[in-house]
Amino acid sequence: xxxxxxxxxxxxxxxxxxxxxxxxxxxxxxxxxxxxxxxxxxxxxxxxxxxxxxxxxxxxxxxxxxxxxxxxxxxxxxxxxxxxxxxxxxxxxxxxxxxxxxxxxxxxxxxxxxxxxxxxxxxxxxxxxxxxxxxxxxxxxxxxxxxxxxxxxxxxxxxxxxxxxxxxxxxxxxxxxxxxxxxxxxxxxxxxxxxxxxxxxxxxxxxxxxxxxxxxxxxxxxxxxxxxxxxxxxxxxxxxxxxxxxx
Amino acid sequence: xxxxxxxxxxxxxxxxxxxxxxxxxxxxxxxxxxxxxxxxxxxxxxxxxxxxxxxxxxxxxxxxxxxxxxxxxxxxxxxxxxxxxxxxxxxxxxxxxxxxxxxxxxxxxxxxxxxxxxxxxxxxxxxxxxxxxxxxxxxxxxxxxxxxxxxxxxxxxxxxxxxxxxxxxxxxxxxxxxxxxxxxxxxxxxxxxxxxxxxxxxxxxxxxxxxxxxxxxxxxxxxxxxxxxxxxxxxxxxxxxxxxxxxxxxxxxxxxxxxxxxxxxxxxxxxxxxxxxxxxxxxxxxxxxxxxxxxxxxxxxxxxxxxxxxxxxxxxxxxxxxxxxxxxxxxxxxxxxxxxxxxxxxxxxxxxxxxxxxxxxxxxxxxxxxxxxxxxxxxxxxxxxxxxxxxxxxxxxxxxx
Numbered sequence: 001x002x003x004x005x006x007x008x009x010x011x012x013x014x015x016x017x018x019x020x021x022x023x024x025x026x027x028x029x030x031x032x033x034x035x036x037x038x039x040x041x042x043x044x045x046x047x048x049x050x051x052x053x054x055x056x057x058x059x060x061x062x063x064x065x066x067x068x069x070x071x072x073x074x075x076x077x078x079x080x081x082x083x084x085x086x087x088x089x090x091x092x093x094x095x096x097x098x099x100x101x102x103x104x105x106x107x108x109x110x111x112x113x114x115x116x117x118x119x120x121x122x123x124x125x126x127x128x129x130x131x132x133x134x135x136x137x138x139x140x141x142x143x144x145x146x147x148x149x150x151x152x153x154x155x156x157x158x159x160x161x162x163x164x165x166x167x168x169x170x171x172x173x174x175x176x177x178x179x180x181x182x183x184x185x186x187x188x189x190x191x192x193x194x195x196x197x198x199x200x201x202x203x204x205x206x207x208x209x210x211x212x213x214x215x216x217x218x219x220x221x222x223x224x225x226x227x228x229x230x231x232x233x234x235x236x237x238x239x240x241x242x243x244x245x246x247x
Numbered sequence: 248x249x250x251x252x253x254x255x256x257x258x259x260x261x262x263x264x265x266x267x268x269x270x271x272x273x274x275x276x277x278x279x280x281x282x283x284x285x286x287x288x289x290x291x292x293x294x295x296x297x298x299x300x301x302x303x304x305x306x307x308x309x310x311x312x313x314x315x316x317x318x319x320x321x322x323x324x325x326x327x328x329x330x331x332x333x334x335x336x337x338x339x340x341x342x343x344x345x346x347x348x349x350x351x352x353x354x355x356x357x358x359x360x361x362x363x364x365x366x367x368x369x370x371x372x373x374x375x376x377x378x379x380x381x382x383x384x385x386x387x388x389x390x391x392x393x394x395x396x397x398x399x400x401x402x403x404x405x406x407x408x409x410x411x412x413x414x415x416x417x418x419x420x421x422x423x424x425x426x427x428x429x430x431x432x433x434x435x436x437x438x439x440x441x442x443x444x445x446x447x448x449x450x451x452x453x454x455x456x457x458x459x460x461x462x463x464x465x466x467x468x469x470x471x472x473x474x475x476x477x478x479x480x481x482x483x484x485x486x487x488x489x490x491x492x493x494x495x496x497x498x499x500x501x502x503x504x505x506x507x508x509x510x511x512x513x514x515x516x517x518x519x520x521x522x523x524x525x526x527x528x529x530x531x532x533x534x535x536x537x538x539x540x541x542x543x544x545x546x547x548x549x550x551x552x553x554x555x556x557x558x559x560x561x562x563x564x565x566x567x568x569x570x571x572x573x574x575x576x577x578x579x580x581x582x583x584x585x586x587x588x589x590x591x592x593x594x595x596x597x598x599x600x601x602x603x604x605x606x607x608x609x610x611x612x613x614x615x616x617x618x619x620x621x622x623x624x625x626x627x628x629x630x631x632x633x634x635x636x637x638x639x640x641x642x643x644x645x646x647x648x
Contacts, residue, residue, distance in 0.1 A: 057556060057643045078560065085558020092646055096553035100256035113559040117249045158557070 002069045004166050004198045005031040005054060011062030012049050012221075023049045024221045027063070031166070034196040036189065038209035041218035048170060050218065051202045055088055055168045056080045068165040085114055089159030089167035089197075091188075093174040095151040097143035097158075103130055103150075104139045107157045122161075129157035133187055149180030156187055160197065167191075169201040173208055185211050250563055254570035257543065268539045269579045275532035276583020276622055277590060279525050280613035284591045286521040287612035290514050294482065297507055300389045300445065302357075302476035303485040305506070306343065306498045308335045336471030343496050347477055352488060355387040355478040360462045362473065366409070366455065367426040368417045375413065375455040377429075379462030388476045391443050391456060397421045398441035402458045406440035410451035414442045427457075429465045437461075529621060533629040536575055540568055540633035544640075551637055552645025561638035568634035569627055576626025580619045587613055 012024040023046045031037060041047045052058040053065065056072060065073045068087055075083060084090075097106045105118065107126035112118040118126075130139050133153040138146060146154065152172065159167050169188065173181035185208060191197045201212060209215050217224040258265050337343060340358050347356045360379040365372050382402040386392050392400040396411060398421025407427065409419065419425055419439050427437045437457065445451055463469055477492075479485060485502035492500040504511050544551070551564055591610035599605050 052643055055556070081555075081558045081560050083558070084556065088558075090553070090556050092553065092556075094549065094646070096549045096646065098253075098256075098550050098554075100260040109554070110557045110559070112249050113554070113563050115249075117252070 002033075003030050003066070004033050004035070004068055005029065005200070006066040007050075007054065007063060008065075009063040010050070010053060010060045010065065012046070012053065012058070013061045022221060024053070024060070027218075027221070027223055029054075029216060029223065031198055031200060033165075033198055034192065035214060036192040036199045036212050037201070037214040037216055038212035039200055039202045039216050039218065040204065040206075040209045041224075043204065045218040046221040047202050047204075047218045051168055051170055051200065054166075054200065055090060056084050082114075085110060086162055087165045089162070089164035091152070091155050091159050091167065091169040091172045093171040095155040097146075097151050097154055099142070099144045102140050102142055103135060103146065103154050106143055106154055107161055110158060110161050126157070126161060129160055130154070132191075133157045134183075147180075149176055149183055152176060152180070152184050153187060156184065156191070160191065160195075164197070166198045166200065169199060171203055171205075172201065173203075173205065181208075250566040251570055253567045254574060257547070257567065258571055258574055264539075265575075268535065268575055269582065271535045272532050272575060272579025272622065272626070273583035273586060275528045275535075276580050276618055277587040278528045279618045279622075280584060280587025280615065281590055281594075281608075282521050282524050282528075283614040283618070284587075284608050284610055284612050285606065286517055287614075288607040288609035289517065291609055291612070292607040293510060293514065297510060298482040298503055300447070300450075301503060301506075302388050303479045303482050303503050304477040304489045304492060305501045306337065306475040306477065306492060306496065307473065307501070308337055309497070309499050336468060336473055337475060337498065338471045340472045340475060343475060343498070346495065347475070347492075350488075352479050352481065352484055353477055354480045355384070357381070357384045357387040357476045358459070358472040358474075359476055360459055360466055360468055360473050362462070362466045363430040364455070364465075365428045366413070366417060366419075367428055368419060371417050373413060373417055374453070375409070376453050377455050377457060377462065377466075379457050379459045379466070382458050385456065388478060389445070389450075391445075394443040394445050395441045396444045398439065400441050402440060402456065402461075403438075404458065404461060405435075405437050406458065406461075407437040408441045408443055408456040409439060410454055411442050411444040412448065412452040413455070414439070416452070427465065431465070431467050433465050433467075435461075435465060525618075529618075529625055532579070532622060533625045536572055536626050537629040537632055539575075540571060540630050541636065543571070544568060544633045544637040547637075548640055548645040551640050552642040555640065555642035556646060564640075565634040565638040568637050569630045572626045572628075572630025572634075573623065576623040577619075579626070580622035583622070584613070584615045584619055587618075588615070 007027060007029040010024055010027040010029070011022070014021045014023060027050060029050070039047045039051060049058065053060045054067070056075070060073060063073070064071065070083070072080070072083060098109065101109070104123060104126045107129055108118045108122045111122045111125070127139055130136060133156055135150060135153055135157070138150060143151065143154065172188070173184050176184060188199055188201070189211060192199050201208065203209055344356055344358055347353050357380050362377050362379070364375050364377045366375055385400055385402070391408060395408075400408065402408065407425065414420060417425065421439055421441055423439050424436050425439055426434055428434045443451070459472070479488060482503060486504055489500035489502040489505070492498065554564065555561070588610060591608050591613055594606050594608050595604060595610055597605040
């Protein structure tokens, strides 16, 4: 079975003039399909940097990175854009929905932008996803008229629009109240369980980490431990629709 | 095109701000149109004033030039004397006239005898520049008939037409006799047939018209003419046509532009000033667009960052901003052209107490196509800087802001 993510010897050093700051050092990380993993660590431990490297938003200064069987650390910027668009999903602490678009249009955006428009199939897929995240009655609402929790649920649907191999979430509940945060976590767990979507959730919230099947802890830029339990165990199957060419 | 959809949504997400931006562009374009129409109108009026009442090309014999002698026997300062035994005249004027009348660009031809004379009335005496022509061609070059204020334009065998200021200075009126004394020392009693007012002081004070047949004995020119005046269907062709005529006839051909070099210089300076004003108004418009789009890119950095994070290309982001510039430019230029045209049409209706236009504006000459294309193209170029900065946003930094 191909791993979704295989990072080997990842290192990251930031340079500011003569000053060098090593944020990550020799990090090894593997995620299997269908895993729901938490990436935890104290502030400054390097977890956001590691997530950005895995999300191809940063280039590591050392190591190799393989996502869904493809070596990605040497891809060009344009290739990385395409890879992110087609193989990865993102959920950030701040949803950053496009305020001038409806919920459906926001969800369909990642598929529409590279192809030139929202096709009927894309619109239907976006509506299905919105239905699944409990926003069936808000599909045509402008993003500005949604509550914080609803916006984050739209962001989850948007992350899933292109059938990603891996969804990366950076403090996805950080800006939500306890109730909304619980709903968002339930939703990600449900997507993981039912569709077999692999999630890597970066969090400093113990309750969020506890909901994940596996915990990866970072300390001083190195992986401290790699095991864990939780409510949602790792799924080894894909229950949802799989786009052509991804099997 | 999805980028166009995004650009349109961005533009109209804040209608008041977009309306202000478009209004700024429209105002700049209106100023451009007004300046263009005013300068063109002024140029047309000045040119019309000159070309409507004077010849477009004048043909005369070549000037006599004293020739410096050279050769082994000649002294260094030796100069050949110019012969003055023969009158300067165009002897073969009939063939030249035939040539001119065969040209499709020629609208009127007037062979003339021009000379100097004095009008004597009692003790009063006034110098006049005499234009002798075929009475049938009286209006061919200068529309004198329409400017007669007393008497008539019929010259007859002993008639003379004089300007109103000359008539006043000599106390003459239509029907009165006046002694005509040429620079050849010949006197003849002529009758003032008509008095004209052109509005140009020089003409009204110093010019007199007589029949060419009357002039021949008075100026001792039984056959030839001193000059041939030509009008063209398009006065702007005068320079080229003058060159052609000189080569074809060997005569000196002078275009109206050459005769009025100071006018042409003034028009050129005026056009250059206009271009400068137009350029500055366009630049201010473009700076407005660039700064507004830069602010928009900055305000939307979070959205742009998330778009870049989920793989939307830099080209797509840049295209969104360039399309916003294009839309602002097109809409602003369109509205500006319409409002500029409206303003010019309204100004053209304003008149002075004498009934003439208050401003010599030419609404049809507003340079609408040029300003529309320039503004649209400029708006696209102005949007390139914010488009590039938006496309280059680091998604990670933008999201974390």
